[in-house]
Amino acid sequence: MVAGVHFLPGRVDWRDVGWKAMASNISDIAAMGGRPAFALVTLCLPPDAHVADIDALYEGLRACASEYGASIVGGDVVRAGEFSITVSLTGTATTDASGAPLLLRRNAARIGDAIAVTGPLGGSAGGLRALASEQASDQVSALMRRHMRPQPRVDAGIAAVEAGVRCGMDISDGLLQDLAHICAASRAGATIDAPRVPLDDALLAAYPDDALALALTGGEDYELLLVAPEATLAGTARRLPGTLAVIGHIVDDAQRRVRALDGAGREMTIGGASGFDHLRDVKA
Amino acid sequence: MVAGVHFLPGRVDWRDVGWKAMASNISDIAAMGGRPAFALVTLCLPPDAHVADIDALYEGLRACASEYGASIVGGDVVRAGEFSITVSLTGTATTDASGAPLLLRRNAARIGDAIAVTGPLGGSAGGLRALASEQASDQVSALMRRHMRPQPRVDAGIAAVEAGVRCGMDISDGLLQDLAHICAASRAGATIDAPRVPLDDALLAAYPDDALALALTGGEDYELLLVAPEATLAGTARRLPGTLAVIGHIVDDAQRRVRALDGAGREMTIGGASGFDHLRDVKA
Numbered sequence: 001m002v003a004g005v006h007f008l009p010g011r012v013d014w015r016d017v018g019w020k021a022m023a024s025n026i027s028d029i030a031a032m033g034g035r036p037a038f039a040l041v042t043l044c045l046p047p048d049a050h051v052a053d054i055d056a057l058y059e060g061l062r063a064c065a066s067e068y069g070a071s072i073v074g075g076d077v078v079r080a081g082e083f084s085i086t087v088s089l090t091g092t093a094t095t096d097a098s099g100a101p102l103l104l105r106r107n108a109a110r111i112g113d114a115i116a117v118t119g120p121l122g123g124s125a126g127g128l129r130a131l132a133s134e135q136a137s138d139q140v141s142a143l144m145r146r147h148m149r150p151q152p153r154v155d156a157g158i159a160a161v162e163a164g165v166r167c168g169m170d171i172s173d174g175l176l177q178d179l180a181h182i183c184a185a186s187r188a189g190a191t192i193d194a195p196r197v198p199l200d201d202a203l204l205a206a207y208p209d210d211a212l213a214l215a216l217t218g219g220e221d222y223e224l225l226l227v228a229p230e231a232t233l234a235g236t237a238r239r240l241p242g243t244l245a246v247i248g249h250i251v252d253d254a255q256r257r258v259r260a261l262d263g264a265g266r267e268m269t270i271g272g273a274s275g276f277d278h279l280r281d282v283k284a
Numbered sequence: 285m286v287a288g289v290h291f292l293p294g295r296v297d298w299r300d301v302g303w304k305a306m307a308s309n310i311s312d313i314a315a316m317g318g319r320p321a322f323a324l325v326t327l328c329l330p331p332d333a334h335v336a337d338i339d340a341l342y343e344g345l346r347a348c349a350s351e352y353g354a355s356i357v358g359g360d361v362v363r364a365g366e367f368s369i370t371v372s373l374t375g376t377a378t379t380d381a382s383g384a385p386l387l388l389r390r391n392a393a394r395i396g397d398a399i400a401v402t403g404p405l406g407g408s409a410g411g412l413r414a415l416a417s418e419q420a421s422d423q424v425s426a427l428m429r430r431h432m433r434p435q436p437r438v439d440a441g442i443a444a445v446e447a448g449v450r451c452g453m454d455i456s457d458g459l460l461q462d463l464a465h466i467c468a469a470s471r472a473g474a475t476i477d478a479p480r481v482p483l484d485d486a487l488l489a490a491y492p493d494d495a496l497a498l499a500l501t502g503g504e505d506y507e508l509l510l511v512a513p514e515a516t517l518a519g520t521a522r523r524l525p526g527t528l529a530v531i532g533h534i535v536d537d538a539q540r541r542v543r544a545l546d547g548a549g550r551e552m553t554i555g556g557a558s559g560f561d562h563l564r565d566v567k568a
Contacts, residue, residue: 044368079289
């Protein structure tokens with residue numbers, strides 16, 4: 001996470017920056033059905049860094065690691081022109097009787113599989129909008145918290161691999177974009193029944209007109225996208241608290257499209273569906 | 285490694301930057317007697333980054349990883365204001381019959397132990413001086429290569445733990461400074477017989493007057509510092525090609541001093557013995 005790109009240093013609680021840096025890595029482990037283990041933290045510090053901010057950052061890093069059973073075991077601190085933090089995290093996988101790891105992969109979707117998400121979407125994107133707008137209300141505070149204190153779904157990833165799910169990932173770039181990664185890797189297409197996508201309550205209250213678009217395209221919710229036969233997903237749901245919503249299916253499509261359908265089965269056009277491109281200015 | 289702090293982007297071969305970023309991490313594994321395994325590479329790229337430079341950087345990273353049996357298995361690429369690269373590397377340890385890891389640690393020096401280094405020192409610091417001076421000669425080229433293409437001593441670390449050495453580290457900040465870390469952790473002092481410190485041939489040729497000072501205080505040679513009873517070090521030497529030079533001893537010293545003695549046994553004063561302080565401007 002880089003100051004000025006991933007967060008604005010003057011406007012954040014450093015505890016939140018720490019939490020999120022750790023949470024996004026824990027979510028990468030959850031995305032494959034793993035259990036987080038050991039983290040290395042590297043800090044680039046500019047000359048105007050303050051020790052109190054770094055202490056708060058570590059407080060957030062440690063709180064998140066501790067919540068998910070991970071330990072910070074090392075790293076590095078170096079001088080730099082701007083602040084950035086890099087977290088590297090190892091994890092362990094559930095194994096079968098022969099010791100082979102059971103993992104969620106992007107290339108294991110089969111035509112006819114159902115697509116499910118482990119919780120409501122769009123809250124984090126709503127929180128980002130709320131932060132920019134400087135509004136204040138209970139809903140807006142809840143949304144900001146969704147954005148700043150994401151809760152990776154380690155429990156859901158483990159439950160999924162134990163129930164036999166072999167395809168999935170975390171939603172970090174946005175539902176449609178991340179599902180497109182699964183379709184490309186699995187050489188298939190997908191249809192989403194948009195009315196079945198679970199929407200964050202606070203998002204619906206604060207931004208009712210844009211809630212669905214934010215849920216389909218907003219990133220950093222860190223819920224999991226699971227792809228498996230419907231019966232396998234039902235087995236996963238029984239192992240989980242809360243919802244596991246089936247929202248669509250994998251279909252045969254040579255063009256590997258991800259299509260969102262409205263209540264009448266018509267294809268929807270979603271504005272701004274492309275995620276943030278870190279490389280847009282890099283020269284070939 | 286941060287552009288402008290660890291290297292000057294306009295004046296380096298990006299292959300060398302990649303080699304050194306990987307080599308410094310491999311040396312951290314060698315420092316404990318381990319064997320490098322899996323690397324994650326995170327790049328922060330500014331808007332003016334060029335793909336050809338990044339390709340060259342990865343060429344250097346891969347060449348070094350491959351030389352030492354490590355694999356680059358993942359990482360991240362993010363947009364930033366300045367270039368930096370973070371490498372995280374796992375390693376495996378030699379184990380005893382019960383499966384307990386055999387490692388080199390900083391806190392295991394005992395009074396009376398001998399102190400050895402695995403090869404000539406000062407070459408990297410000489411190379412840095414040569415780069416700044418823009419001189420050109422065969423010696424200067426050799427020194428620059430020592431600075432830009434360091435060779436971590438994975439072989440020496442493994443040989444040392446197999447021979448029973450339990451105390452050591454790599455020389456990354458400079459002999460005196462790194463030995464001070466061992467003395468602090470082991471609650472002891474150290475004396476170095478300066479004439480016994482092996483000096484880089486090219487360093488002696490290019491900078492005869494400053495060779496010893498550069499060898500005692502210059503960083504990034506990535507040779508190993510080993511501390512053990514003299515017989516154990518002799519056993520290590522038999523397992524290694526090249527030199528293992530005994531240069532001093534661990535002594536009882538409540539002040540945990542590291543003292544360099546000249547040929548007549550007089551304590552030497554070395555100018556500029558302090559290493560680079562990444563945190564010198566950070567505010568409390």
